[in-house]
Amino acid sequence: MKITDTIKYVGVNDHKIDLFEGQYVVEKGMAYNSYVIIDEKVAVFDTVDARFTHEWLDNIQSVLDGRKPDYLIVQHMEPDHSANIMNFMKLYDKAEIVASAKAFPMMKNFFGDDFEHRRIEVGEGSILWLGKHILHFVTAPMVHWPEVLMTYDEADRVLFSADAFGKFGANDIEDEWDCEARRYYFGIVGKYGAQVQAVLKKAAALDIRTICPLHGPVLTDTIPHVLKQYGLWSSYTPETDGVFIAYTSVYGNTKKAALLLADKLKEKGCPKVAITDLAREDMAEAVEDAFRYSKLVLATTTYNADVFPFMRTFIEHLTERGYRNRTVGLIENGSWAPLAAKTMTKMLEGQPNIKFTQTAVRIKSAMNDENKQQIEALANELCLDYLAQHSETANKQDLTALFNIGYGLYVVTSNDGRKDNGLIVNTVSQVTNTPNRIAVTINKQNYSHHVIKQTGKMNVNCLSVEAPFSVFECFGFRSGRNVDKFEGIEPLYSDNGLAFLPRYINSFMSLQVEQYIDLDTHGMFICSVTEARVISKSETMTYTYYQNNVKPKPKTEGKKGWVCKVCGYVYEGDELPEDFVCPLCKHGAADFEPIK
Secondary structure, eight states, X not given: OBSSSSEEEOOEEESSOSEETTTEEOTTOEEXXXXXXXXXXXXXXXXXXXXXXXXXXXXXXXXXXXXXXSEEEOXXXXXXXXXXXXXXXXXXXXXXXXXXXXXXXXXXXXXSOOOTTSEEEOOTTOEEEOSSOEEEEEEOTTSSSTTOEEEEETTXXXXXXXXXXXXXXXXXXXXXXXHHHHXXXXXXXXXXXXXHHHHHHXXXXXXXXXXXXXXXXXXXXXXXXXXXXXXXXXXXXXXXXXXXXXXXXXXXXXXXXXXXXXXXXXXXXXXXXXXXXXXXXXXXXXXXXXXXXXXXXXXXXXXXXXXXXXXXXXXXXXXXXXXXXXXXXXXXXXXXXXXXXXHXXXXXXXXXXXXXXXXXXXXXXXXXXXXXXXXXXXXXHHTHHHHHHSTTTOOTBOGGGXXXXXXXXXXXEEEOSSSEEEEEEXXXXXXXXXXXXXXXXEETTSXXXXXXXXXXXXXXXXXXXXXXXXXXXXXXXXXXXXXXXXXXXOOEEOTTSOEEOSSSEEXXXXXXXXXXXXXXXXXXXXXXXXXXXXXXXXOBOBHHHIIIIISOOOOOTTOOEEEETTTOXXXXXXXXOTTOBOTTTOOBGGXXXXXX
């Protein structure tokens, strides 16, 4: 297969394998990819599984048409990619091995030889010239072994990505990338989210037109989507808004409860409900779905004063891979001493940002009317945000939304007649309750101030503690006059026609401007409440929480000057002008503090 005029595919497809890495079911086989660049020098990228030695060597000889390789570039030492290193080096006795420093001791372990006199050691930033093709090496430690390299070909703008961006399945079978790539990622790479994030930052600086992974198809047109998915997966961000129910059941009673909950969730507008029997269905797919969905319900029986074995194994898979940022509900069953919920809670309570539902379901042998009411309540709690997001089911006069106002951080949305707009503010307060009046103060330099003064309406979105820094980057550090702040976001709309955020808020209020007060640099809008919805029970993002937990720590080492307490912008100089305005977040000198 031709990748470009000078880059050829020489990998193989394996249709006899049943379990990849001895544990992952691969009904559609597996691909072991290898590539050749033909230039003034010839480089081969990685070998293949030991069972395909001759097929792989035949492929290389076929594309080289009599030429001999100069280099074997070893990006990853796992045996499905490195098994034929010795065979290659014996056949091509003039070739040199190019690999990272940590790869050569592994070669010694596998083959008894570290090729001391035939090797080129490379690391971050190393370059290898083949002629027209200039190879730049990128270290990718723990994605998912410590010796891993990726290689960027400057000429054809190809990233040889080692195991990253791969998937289960042979390449001669057409298959959707997402599903098997997701199962592959969370099964094999999922523990190393921070390391993947670091590699993605490196990749963002490259002009990549083609990705050549060691498993799965060569990627071209889908690269933006693939990078987006890896960004979600490696940051442990839910990919799909919905509920995944994982259950085990001995005599069928726990299964009945899980199925009843699924029906209730669908009735209440949950956008996606998935359910699996952990004892009968693929465990790797269950792990994949747990990371895919925003909410998880675990339903199981007490077993030997503990938890049913398949459920214990499932939770161990999740915690081993750093499960976090999810809402979890529990259903337990036990005939005389139910302990499953206590055990599951203890197993998960150390995971970052796991929020348990207030409602728990406790069944003793078989469901009764009380259990059915508990399941109804659990469904209501899990669907609170869905019910509030849709006009036909929302309580549009839920004035408890006002209780979420504090010295917090908010996204104020508006529309200039052409596009939706939004900005971050921290000056929202309730000024009266008979009638309800809300004051919102906005800097006059902000485009939103101009829009709201013209239209007389806005939505105030109360950010919850789940909001990541990317929300503040999107709505806080750019002007809506110049950019579309909702690009890539599918907003929802309230009755006044304005957008509200689909995620990361616990409530919003639609406001109608009744009075405007000029405060010199700022304008205060006194507003009545036309609509108020509570989306979730999450805590409001306070200014203090943002400072301590969300905002990246500014890089002030070795610098002298002032740092913005809001966004971290650093002003270097002995004195900060009194009229200085932060170029990022537009806050004034009062929100700066000296670098210590």
